[in-house]
Amino acid sequence: MNNFTFYNPTRIIFGKGTETRVGIETAKYSKRVLLVYGGGSIRKSGLYDKVTASLKEHGILFMELSGVVPNPRVSLVREGIRLCRENKLDFILAVGGGSVIDTAKGIAIGVPYQGDVWDFYDGKAQIKESLPVGVILTIPAAGSESSTSSVLTNEDGWYKKGTGSDLMRPKFAILNPELTYTLPPYQTACGAADIMAHVMERYFTNTQDVDFTDRLCEATLKTIIANVPLAIAEPDNYAARAEVMWAGTIAHNDLLGTGRDQDWASHKIEHELSAIYDVAHGAGLAVVFPAWMKYVYKHNIQRFVQFAVRVWDVDQGFANPERTALAGIERLKEFFRRIGLPVTLEELGVRDDRYEEMADKCTMGDTFEIGGLVKLKKKDVIEIYKLARA
């Protein structure tokens, strides 16, 4: 086990009807708020009315920034920064999924920073300060509601990049599983793939002696595997929605990554897909992750055997670990397929003419190796895209 620090002060407020507490929680920090959300879905569902009523009830002035899209854009973040500065807003309230929260976090670090906010995502500046952020989560997926990170897309060149700091953990996150009843099956499935990927990026490690966090990872994956099909079959199954929502937060608050090297190659490989083709992040991960696994499993076969046996209940073939490992990967792929996700680039509508370009961006012109379990160069990334093709 590696040395680590773990600090996660986000206050989780979980359960039915909890969105009505947004006013009282926000008022602890500020009375001048920027409310960030996506399209019209929170208006249709009535959530917008509840949230604004609660803010008004607690005497909170707010302005709005809507129009956040999946693979959220840095341009909107810049607009949010301008709004905050011009109107002296000093708290960002995100109502939505990961894209909305990541936008809110970008605004929060951008307001007190002199330069352009993209500097943080481009690795040119370090986060030293952030406005406080609050969250009402409507999509369990990104884990951004209590994570340290934000991922944005820069339209100037279509780069998708992330930044992170403990300073970016939201002050509170309101998680009401009822708000996820209206998620379409495909979006629920994409969320599941994202949650599972957050666990697996941590699970596949070369760090020795990580028994406890291994088991926590396995517990989280099994929860998703058991409950997501239920949530898809019965969209208003509170129990299943609640399991997925809470597991989704824990999957990415980094408890599961404590004391271990992490991988994150699959996320980087997927980011290039999302940046160019604007595919749903979870769908991209469902395609990339099994391909990545097939490319690297020989490097640490016992870890893939453990994954197969403990997570997927594959019968352990002691005489043939490779077969066991491959069976685990196949089960993962089957699961993604079963919940309605694409598992090949073809299904995703991605053609094979830009693999080289994506691999090049992903490795910054082959100057940078990605991944913790196995260091991957540009040529490796191309091979993984090829494995994912069909």
Add this chain to the structure above:
Amino acid sequence: MNNFTFYNPTRIIFGKGTETRVGIETAKYSKRVLLVYGGGSIRKSGLYDKVTASLKEHGILFMELSGVVPNPRVSLVREGIRLCRENKLDFILAVGGGSVIDTAKGIAIGVPYQGDVWDFYDGKAQIKESLPVGVILTIPAAGSESSTSSVLTNEDGWYKKGTGSDLMRPKFAILNPELTYTLPPYQTACGAADIMAHVMERYFTNTQDVDFTDRLCEATLKTIIANVPLAIAEPDNYAARAEVMWAGTIAHNDLLGTGRDQDWASHKIEHELSAIYDVAHGAGLAVVFPAWMKYVYKHNIQRFVQFAVRVWDVDQGFANPERTALAGIERLKEFFRRIGLPVTLEELGVRDDRYEEMADKCTMGDTFEIGGLVKLKKKDVIEIYKLARA
């Protein structure tokens, strides 16, 4: 799943050599500190010298309060409160195990309170304020290093009682598994029983639809079961000590209890043993818990079947769930025995002449029912002591 809030802002600083960071972490809060510890063990081990050197290096003035004993006394807490008030100390640094930390927490809530600190433990006052507390942990057991609670013993009548508040979570907890190398096997085993009890008090619930936290509980128990025997056999096995230490913290920071009713009858039943006979808390729990299980398992037999199958890998006898449930309880008892703990009151040196008195205190003269899974009256508690006898 029940609605819940979860807020755990303790900064965990985990790993080799981390105790040298105590000065820099403490200086974030205060330069006038009360250093609390137990007997001479931290002097013998050299930890005292490291800690005081680090405090001095960061210009921190400190006074000392030593002599904390297992089942820590409220009288010493009162002395600490006096020291803080007279010397304007406003940060409490605990170096030790649960008794030391609980003492520090008692002092921290007592200083800003006008009345007597026991009021909080007796249920006569609510915690509204606390001085900040920092921890260097030397015994993985109580989980107090990031929990909301403190348990003290009042010598005036030998009452052992707990109090709790989110305000009592330490600001930081330094966890270096190397500091636990010198723990004798018996103390390591007592710690294991305490950690397992913290999980089991949460695991045995009637709340439905708690799949995720069930699995997290099972992961934590399996980690303890796998690693404690290793830590006892090889006291300086870093990997095993690290697993136990991290699992011990998570076992009691209440992540595992989110969204579920909890039990806590066994802890209350044990507290009466510790209060009168001054037995080690973990040893008392090893005796009480299996007896409690035998007394209540019929109330929710499927939960005990799940415990047997998932935690202890008992072969599931579908035709005879009762046998499966009982096998799980027996495995727990065997485990406690295997790591050198007593499993009967006789072994603990407790005679049967005071069962009634203890049961009476435990239920406040039979006016108060204890336990979440099954509500227990005085007569039930007596039966559990009887089951635990031999």
